[in-house]
Structure formats: C-alpha cells, structure tokens
Amino acid sequence: MNLSNSRLPGALAAVTLWSTNAYAAELALDRMSVGWLLTVQYGAATTVLLAVGSVHRPRGSSGTPKARTILSEVGQLGPTALVVGVVGLTGTTFLQYVAFATAPIVAANVLAYGWPLLAAIWIAATRRSRHALLSACFAVLGFGGVALIFTSPSRAADAGGGSDVTLGYLAALGSATCMAVYTIAAGRVTAHPSALLVPATVVGAALATMLTVASASDPPSAAGALAAAYIGVGPMAAGYALWTHAMAGGGAERLAPLGYATPLLSTVILLFAGAPSTAGTLTGVGLVLGCSLGVLALERQVSPGAKQSARPAHQRDG
Numbered sequence: 001m002n003l004s005n006s007r008l009p010g011a012l013a014a015v016t017l018w019s020t021n022a023y024a025a026e027l028a029l030d031r032m033s034v035g036w037l038l039t040v041q042y043g044a045a046t047t048v049l050l051a052v053g054s055v056h057r058p059r060g061s062s063g064t065p066k067a068r069t070i071l072s073e074v075g076q077l078g079p080t081a082l083v084v085g086v087v088g089l090t091g092t093t094f095l096q097y098v099a100f101a102t103a104p105i106v107a108a109n110v111l112a113y114g115w116p117l118l119a120a121i122w123i124a125a126t127r128r129s130r131h132a133l134l135s136a137c138f139a140v141l142g143f144g145g146v147a148l149i150f151t152s153p154s155r156a157a158d159a160g161g162g163s164d165v166t167l168g169y170l171a172a173l174g175s176a177t178c179m180a181v182y183t184i185a186a187g188r189v190t191a192h193p194s195a196l197l198v199p200a201t202v203v204g205a206a207l208a209t210m211l212t213v214a215s216a217s218d219p220p221s222a223a224g225a226l227a228a229a230y231i232g233v234g235p236m237a238a239g240y241a242l243w244t245h246a247m248a249g250g251g252a253e254r255l256a257p258l259g260y261a262t263p264l265l266s267t268v269i270l271l272f273a274g275a276p277s278t279a280g281t282l283t284g285v286g287l288v289l290g291c292s293l294g295v296l297a298l299e300r301q302v303s304p305g306a307k308q309s310a311r312p313a314h315q316r317d318g
Helices: 002-019 021-029 034-054 066-076 079-102 105-112 115-127 130-150 154-159 163-186 193-215 222-272 279-301 304-310 313-317
Strands: none
Touching: 002 021, 002 222, 021 034, 021 079, 021 105, 021 222, 034 079, 034 193, 034 222, 066 193, 079 105, 079 163, 079 193, 079 222, 105 163, 105 222, 105 279, 115 130, 115 163, 115 222, 130 279, 163 222, 193 222, 222 279
16 A cells, blocks of 8 residues: 555556647647657656656665766666666657658557556466456456547548547557557566566667668757657656656555556647547547546455555565
C-alpha cells in the first residue's frame, strides 16, 4: 500500500502529460514533417534528461562529480536495460508518430495507447490468478471498443483510405506493443530513469535526423518547433521518467492500470479540439472507459496480503 501511495503522484502526472501528446502532435504535424517533429522532440528530451541526470548522484557516490553522474550510470547499464529503454522510448514514439501522420488521429491515438490492454493480458498469462484473469476479460472487451472505433465509417473518409491508413494502424499497434513491453520490463531494471532513457533518446535523435535528411523536408515553423519541443520535454522526458519511477519495485502490477486513462483523456481533448467523430467512435470510447473502470475496481479489491504474495520473493524478503 505504501509503495502504491508513494508512486501514485508520478504515475498520474505521466498519464496527464501523455494525454496532451496527440493534440500537440496534431498541431505540430500541421506545421512540419514527421522527421522534423521527431528530431526536435528527441533533441529536447535528450537535453532535459542530461540536465536532470547531471544533478542526480547515484546512491553511495557523493564524491562523484556532477557532470559525470549520468554518464557513469549509463556506462554501467547492461544490454537488457539498453534494449528495454530503446524499445520503450524509441520504438514506441517512432511508431506512434508514423501512425499519427498516416492514419485518422483519433483512432490511431486510441490504438497506440491501448497498451494497458496488452499488459493486462500478459499479466493474466503469467500470473494465472483469478484477479488477473478477470482483468484480462475486461481487456478483451476493451479491444472490442477499439474495434468499434476502427470500423467507424469515418476511418476511410478522414484519411482517404489506402495502404497508408493500413500502415498507420499497424504502426499504432506496434507502438502499443512496445509500450506494454516497456511497462512490464522497466520495473525489473534497477537504474535511474534518466540513465535508462538517455541512450534511447540519443538513438531516437540519430534516427530522426537521418529520416529528416533523407526526406529533405522544409524546416519547421516557430510554432511547430515549439509544439515539438513541448512533446519532447513534457510527454517524452518527464512522462517517461515519472512512469519509469512509478513502475519500479513492483509498481507495474499496482499502477499500470492507470494507463487506461491516457487514451480516454487524450481522445476527449482531440474531440473538444474538433477532431471528427462518429457514434461508433463514441461507443467504442465508452466501452473502453467501462473496461478501464472495471480493471481499476479489481485492483482496489486485491487484499494487501494478495499483493504481497504476488511480489517476487527477493522484493518480499527485502
């Protein structure tokens, strides 16, 4: 219980920041190419994470020079931690923005942020508890809501149909898969969030720069660059750092269901901003909301003893 309470504000803050991501992306993509958007975004995130990491001192390293703390931790990361960071941040974001640029943004947004459904199914497959199975049932129903959104008549009308739309939805599904893997795996990596995420943002910045050069697109406007910088500083750097901290030490099992709020809040923002919607879209969003509340209700019913027994042995004994 204390673990959940101590990490809850960070998880809620991450969800709030992520909820603004799709709207900011829509504003930016109206003013710049996806390559430029990713380049500015990753560049801003790298700068912020390095700045935060420069004042973070690893435990027991009070004599370490400030400028070297984050670099020393990055150098100590193992291959698994590096892969987790790159898959979670670089993979999730790249695929998400490909989806935003090529598919109707409301539907692409809901699918890209549908990773809690995948996480719930994974937990059910590995834990095999009654609680996990019930959560998986809600997750399956939630995917029914997503299906309603994708089969809405506005899907083809908004994007004009064609292979680009299919590519966009496949990219959104891939983004959700990457984020589900990151949420589950990040809690098993004992590293400061900045150390885990900096290599991923550097890789992302390099790939985005190559994409921008290859596409030879025009430089962004000031408004577009500002929106892209906000995405990098807020949803990416701050959001991922807060979420990584919240998921550590067993937090994923207790707090990951809060991620259900992200597609709902971000969809509401898009709809209020004038994004097209249909009765099918609204019905699907309502179904996802109901399933999300069901998962959260199940989480609250788990007794402290059950939560304790669900933790790995080395965490219970420590």
